[in-house]
Amino acid sequence: xxxxxxxxxxxxxxxxxxxxxxxxxxxxxxxxxxxxxxxxxxxxxxxxxxxxxxxxxxxxxxxxxxxxxxxxxxxxxxxxxxxxxxxxxxxxxxxxxxxxxxxxxxxxxxxxxxxxxxxxxxxxxxxxxxxxxxxxxxxxxxxxxxxxxxxxxxxxxxxxxxxxxxxxxxxxxxxxxxxxxxxxxxxxxxxxxxxxxxxxxxxxxxxxxxxxxxxxxxxxxxxxxxxxxxxxxxxxx
Numbered sequence: 001x002x003x004x005x006x007x008x009x010x011x012x013x014x015x016x017x018x019x020x021x022x023x024x025x026x027x028x029x030x031x032x033x034x035x036x037x038x039x040x041x042x043x044x045x046x047x048x049x050x051x052x053x054x055x056x057x058x059x060x061x062x063x064x065x066x067x068x069x070x071x072x073x074x075x076x077x078x079x080x081x082x083x084x085x086x087x088x089x090x091x092x093x094x095x096x097x098x099x100x101x102x103x104x105x106x107x108x109x110x111x112x113x114x115x116x117x118x119x120x121x122x123x124x125x126x127x128x129x130x131x132x133x134x135x136x137x138x139x140x141x142x143x144x145x146x147x148x149x150x151x152x153x154x155x156x157x158x159x160x161x162x163x164x165x166x167x168x169x170x171x172x173x174x175x176x177x178x179x180x181x182x183x184x185x186x187x188x189x190x191x192x193x194x195x196x197x198x199x200x201x202x203x204x205x206x207x208x209x210x211x212x213x214x215x216x217x218x219x220x221x222x223x224x225x226x227x228x229x230x231x232x233x234x235x236x237x
Contacts (some may be wrong), residue, residue: 001168002124005030008071010108012056013079015043018128018176021191022076023049025199035069054079056105066112072210074202075113075121077106080128085142097144100112107153114161123164123171127154129156131174131215134222135229158207167205171198174214 013019014036023036023046036044038164041051052068053062056079081101085094106127117123132150136144153172158168173194189212201209210216218229227234 002074002205003132004074004199004203005033007073007123008035008069008070008120008225009074009076010035010037010052010065010072011076011078012037012054012105014038014044014049016038018191018194019078020045021195022078022198023223025192025195026074029199031074032167033071035065035072037065051129054159056108056109057100059108062108062112066116069113070116071120072113072116073120075109075117075123075125076128076198077109077126078128080103082143084139086139087141087145090142096140098146099149101147102143103153110157114164114166117166118164122129122167124167124169124205125157125161125200125232126169126171126202128198129170129172131172131218133172136219167202169198169206169209170203171201171209172215173211174218175212 009017009031010024011026011034014023015038023034025040026034027046034049035052036046036049037052038044039053039055044051051063052065054065058060079101079129081098083094085098085099087095110125117125127149127150127223130147132140132144133147154168154170161164161168161209172187176194177188177190197209197211210219
């Protein structure tokens with residue numbers, strides 16, 4: 001079990017949305033310190049958080065954050081981006097940007113902070129996945145691919161870090177009421193709900209957390225015929 005009370009956590013992408021809710025929830029559960037990171041640390045609004053500048057795609061920035069936060073016991077890789085990039089029509093730079101932030105960003109922070117967690121007696125890492133790790137929708141193909149790659153990364157890191165006393169949780173979530181989904185007309189869960197189930201997963205050392213009903217439905221559909229997730233492929237569709 002991972003005890004959040006008394007822990008020292010670092011949350012990437014902590015200035016708004018899910019990241020901001022995670023910082024608040026960590027303190028509510030008794031975390032001793034929370035490093036709240038953002039490209040602009042002045043955007044961090046929580047009065048107790050320790051603002052920390054971090055650009056997750058920049059190795060020097062990640063290394064500086066690791067030096068500044070040597071007492072971390074919980075790492076939450078929340079920072080992400082969706083540019084609405086499609087495989088055939090969008091600039092390749094947009095597709096690469098999504099992978100740089102959504103896949104390589106968590107990899108860089110994990111490589112930097114895993115030795116710190118180990119030195120501090122073990123700890124926990126949570127990676128923010130998406131229901132789109134498992135299904136691809138038109139217009140967000142690159143985002144889906146980057147999150148699918150992150151899911152695979154998490155599965156590999158979970159096995160690699162377990163012998164070092166570090167647990168790894170993958171959090172999958174559908175539509176959340178944040179700026180990223182402002183233009184989507186669909187049922188959404190709150191950032192606060194996502195934060196609570198994320199911390200429940202960390203405390204339970206759960207390898208995987210499904211944050212909402214949509215995510216549970218899509219996960220169940222993975223064992224069905226491909227037309228269950230992509231009905232447009234069915235004969236006569």
